[in-house]
Amino acid sequence: MNINATLINYYHxxxxxxxxxxxGITMEHTSDIVSEGKLIGEETYPQRAEKNQELEILYELPSQDGEGAGVRLxxxxxxxxARTGIVHETKKSAAKEKAHVAQVKFYLYLLRKNGVKATYGMIDYPKIRQTERVDLPEDEMTELEEWIKAVAEIIQLENCPPTLAISKxxxxxxxxxxWVGEE
Structure with a gap:
């Protein structure tokens, strides 16, 4: 099973x-909102590509029963x-959200699990011209592991969870x- 940062975000x-x-039911490719977010991420800070690097990172959790594959993060x-150990994330949203912070904490968690210096994260909100610093103290590592466990349980549910209130x-x-046919 693969658990990625997007799923940690969606958990919140x-x-x-x-x-x-x-x-496997993805709708992001049909969303103008998602397209706008990608464009903002690519165009807002072009100078970053010159001095910082995009990073793909993996970590394998051991199998719970000692057999078979574990969870892949x-x-x-x-x-x-990499010099300062700072993770940068850009969000198109005009609102700060717990899910954004959780996603950056997951990045910090993965980096540390892989022995990479991860000092803190910065979430940039270009629409509101603000940044938010995200720290991951050692005592919060257990909370992240609980999120991972909960995400794995939700993924393995036989039936799709119910909808939230339509206003959300x-x-x-x-x-x-x-919500097709429900309005």
Missing amino acids: VCYRKLWLHAN SAKIDFFD CKSCSYFDFC
Whole structure:
């Protein structure tokens, strides 16, 4: 089973979205909101590509029963300054969200598990011209492991979790999928 940073983000947003994405039903390619986010990420800080590197990182958790494959954790970090150990994430949102912080904490967790210096993270919100620093103290590592365990349990559910209140779903790329014929 693969658990990536997107699933950690979705865990803090909507279990249904998490389950659908993890089970191969992806809607991001049809979303103008997602396309706008990618464009902002690519165009807002072009100078970063010159001095920082994109980083793909993996970590294998051991199998719970000692047999077979364990859980594979993965992330693709937009910008990582290896010299300072700072992770940079850009979000198109005009609102700071717990899910954004959780995603950056997951990046820091993976880097540390791989023995890479990971000092802290910075989330850039270009629309509101703000940044947010994200730290991962040692005492929060257990909380991250609980998130990973919970994500694995949701992925393995036989049935898709229920929808949230429609008011929370309006800007979601899965909106049409979840709410077709329901309005």
